[in-house]
Amino acid sequence: MKKDEFYIGYRKSNSKSINQFIKRVTLLLGVIVIFIAFLWAFSQPKAPESKFELGSVIELQGTLMMAPYPMLRINHNEQVGKDILLLGFGKFGANKPLGQLSEQSLDGKQLKIKGTLIYYDGKTLFQIDPDIANSIKVLQHKGYKRISEDMGSITLEGEIIDPKCYFGVMKPGHGKIHRSCGVRCIAGGIPPVLLVSNSDGTQDYMLIVDENNEPVNQQVLEFVGKPVQIKGSLAQLGDWLILKTTPEKNIETLNKKSKVY
Amino acid sequence: MSLSYKMILWNKQKKVYDIILFVLMMLYIVLFSSVTFVINPNTTIETLIIRAFGTLAILMLHIILAIGPLSRLNSKFLVLLYNRRHLGVSMFLAAFIHGAFSLIQFHSLGNTNVFYSLFTSNLDYFSLIDFPFQVLGFFALMILLVMAVTSHDFWLHNLSPKMWKTLHMMVYLAYALVMLHVFLGAFQQESSPFIQEVLLVGFIFISALHIAAAIKEKKRDINSLSNDGWHYACNVDQIPEKRAFVISIKDERVAIFKYDGKLSTISNVCKHQNGPLGEGKIVDGCVTCPWHGYQYLPAEGKAPAPFTETLPTYNLKLEGVKIFVHEHPNAEGEYVEPLKWG
Ligand code: HEM
Numbered sequence: 325m326k327k328d329e330f331y332i333g334y335r336k337s338n339s340k341s342i343n344q345f346i347k348r349v350t351l352l353l354g355v356i357v358i359f360i361a362f363l364w365a366f367s368q369p370k371a372p373e374s375k376f377e378l379g380s381v382i383e384l385q386g387t388l389m390m391a392p393y394p395m396l397r398i399n400h401n402e403q404v405g406k407d408i409l410l411l412g413f414g415k416f417g418a419n420k421p422l423g424q425l426s427e428q429s430l431d432g433k434q435l436k437i438k439g440t441l442i443y444y445d446g447k448t449l450f451q452i453d454p455d456i457a458n459s460i461k462v463l464q465h466k467g468y469k470r471i472s473e474d475m476g477s478i479t480l481e482g483e484i485i486d487p488k489c490y491f492g493v494m495k496p497g498h499g500k501i502h503r504s505c506g507v508r509c510i511a512g513g514i515p516p517v518l519l520v521s522n523s524d525g526t527q528d529y530m531l532i533v534d535e536n537n538e539p540v541n542q543q544v545l546e547f548v549g550k551p552v553q554i555k556g557s558l559a560q561l562g563d564w565l566i567l568k569t570t571p572e573k574n575i576e577t578l579n580k581k582s583k584v585y
Numbered sequence: 586m587s588l589s590y591k592m593i594l595w596n597k598q599k600k601v602y603d604i605i606l607f608v609l610m611m612l613y614i615v616l617f618s619s620v621t622f623v624i625n626p627n628t629t630i631e632t633l634i635i636r637a638f639g640t641l642a643i644l645m646l647h648i649i650l651a652i653g654p655l656s657r658l659n660s661k662f663l664v665l666l667y668n669r670r671h672l673g674v675s676m677f678l679a680a681f682i683h684g685a686f687s688l689i690q691f692h693s694l695g696n697t698n699v700f701y702s703l704f705t706s707n708l709d710y711f712s713l714i715d716f717p718f719q720v721l722g723f724f725a726l727m728i729l730l731v732m733a734v735t736s737h738d739f740w741l742h743n744l745s746p747k748m749w750k751t752l753h754m755m756v757y758l759a760y761a762l763v764m765l766h767v768f769l770g771a772f773q774q775e776s777s778p779f780i781q782e783v784l785l786v787g788f789i790f791i792s793a794l795h796i797a798a799a800i801k802e803k804k805r806d807i808n809s810l811s812n813d814g815w816h817y818a819c820n821v822d823q824i825p826e827k828r829a830f831v832i833s834i835k836d837e838r839v840a841i842f843k844y845d846g847k848l849s850t851i852s853n854v855c856k857h858q859n860g861p862l863g864e865g866k867i868v869d870g871c872v873t874c875p876w877h878g879y880q881y882l883p884a885e886g887k888a889p890a891p892f893t894e895t896l897p898t899y900n901l902k903l904e905g906v907k908i909f910v911h912e913h914p915n916a917e918g919e920y921v922e923p924l925k926w927g
């Protein structure tokens with residue numbers, strides 16, 4: 325007759341067949357763990373090459389342009405230069421640290437700023453080091469003037485992203501998963517950017533402003549991280565495209581899947 | 586056994602269980618991370634941690650939910666049930682790491698409080714595609730937290746058994762919330778078919794096990810018919826020596842034990858965590874619970890000294906080889922002379 329097995333957890337010794345059963349179950353679970361770990365790790369979408377140089381603080385020198393969103397213009401020579409979008413620490417824009425530094429407007433001043441680079445797809449951003457007192461030095465005034473070129477009215481489809489995360493801090497830095505973070509960042513003053521994917525696989529990025537060239541952070545929050553259509557007019561300002569619109573009227577959510585990267 | 590909660594019984598079985606658990610969890614995290622870094626080197630460390638621990642937690646949740654019905658279908662799986670609470674607490678820890686990193690990554694260092702941000706950064710509560718899926722994960726995590734905290738026997742003795750049981754049934758609510766969290770969240774965007782399909786298979790597997798176990802129990806739970814309060818249970822030779830036969834009388838399960846030429850009947854429900862005593866065995870003269878080994882003297886319905894748990898006993902009568910149980914339970918711990926047979 326078969327022995328009547330009974331397992332009691334607090335007894336020291338188990339019968340052979342119980343021990344064998346434990347071995348088999350452990351082995352099976354091991355196989356499941358290995359299989360699932362491989363399958364799920366493999367099936368993640370590719371993370372982009374975007375870069376946040378966390379831990380590396382460098383110093384940049386250039387001209388501060390406050391409107392519509394703070395940027396640092398670095399001139400290589402008379403014609404060539406780069407407009408670097410400035411950002412605060414965490415989920416804040418650059419207006420906060422710059423405002424902390426000085427009551428008067430720093431617009432148009434030459435500055436030396438310490439901070440951390442963020443870059444991807446030809447765009448460069450710079451997180452100002454949180455130790456404000458030591459990270460920004462105001463040099464003399466240098467009258468650099470950026471020219472804005474109007475490009476006419478346009479209707480575009482894309483997704484409103486927060487550029488800090490998209491261009492390097494987070495992966496994914498767009499879409500549904502990232503949405504609540506994007507809302508937090510844009511609410512905190514990080515400039516809203518419309519990301520448009522072209523049919524040839526390239527992407528365009530536009531800073532969104534209102535008809536008076538003022539920031540629209542609060543007005544676009546409900547549209548962040550969703551496919552949208554925006555009607556407005558386009559202008560080129562240094563390295564960046566600027567999209568002028570009236571968010572309350574001219575942004576519409578599209579019933580579509582977001583396709584980015 | 587009521588003294589035991591003061592000192593968790595650390596013994597060899599538990600150690601082996603915990604070692605296997607730890608090794609398997611590490612194996613998952615290490616494999617998931619190495620594969621990710623090899624094929625997807627641009628992944629950020631935060632995303633890796635969030636994903637590795639989130640997927641580990643949901644995998645463990647499936648295993649936890651499978652153990653209950655598996656051990657009702659095949660008593661060998663009781664080996665896994667014995668230390669299930671460590672599995673539960675470890676799963677909570679994995680989910681907690683996932684949730685905490687997500688909260689920090691997506692909501693901290695901003696212009697509002699982290700929790701305020703969790704609930705308000707996405708306000709599309711009436712949309713299916715845009716639903717704020719993180720909130721679902723948060724509620725699931727809170728349920729798992731309460732369960733992890735109250736899993737210690739201390740709470741079992743300080744909460745009523747009903748309350749404790751209800752609390753631990755909430756694991757199914759947590760499971761539903763987590764599945765919605767995943768299907769309304771990550772998968773809307775990260776449209777990898779494998780995660781969805783594996784979880785769908787997991788869901789079907791868990792449901793099928795529960796249905797199979799319920800069918801098995803249902804057969805037994807058809808209330809037996811009464812004749813003046815006496816219910817026919819079975820014949821003496823249907824009960825194996827030192828084992829029990831379970832019948833359901835007025836929706837209460839009752840276990841009739843056969844041992845040393847005697848028959849005794851007690852409630853089927855263990856005082857520890859409602860374990861099925863009728864699936865236990867008489868060991869050293871005591872009914873021994875299959876789940877964690879609490880013991881009861883069969884004729885008294887009492888745990889042997891120094892323990893103090895008591896169970897209702899039932900009166901029995903024999904007609905030939907037919908065993909009848911009286912539907913009226915005796916007081917907890919009331920001695921009933923065992924019925925001799927043969
Ligand atoms: C405070 C609570 C929680 C928050 C804030 C949260 C947040 C998130 C976020 C943001 C994602 C998307 C991550 C990505 O793919 O990059 C995610 C995915 C996921 N979550 Fe949660 N979660 C929470 C609780 C839970 C719990 C309790 C579980 C399971 C027990 C869980 C399981 C998962 C799984 C399996 C995924 C999909 C795989 C992945 O992408 O990681 N989450 N969660």
Ligand code: FES
Pocket residue numbers: 855856857858859860861874875876877878879
């Ligand atoms: S339920 Fe734990 S010993 Fe019976």
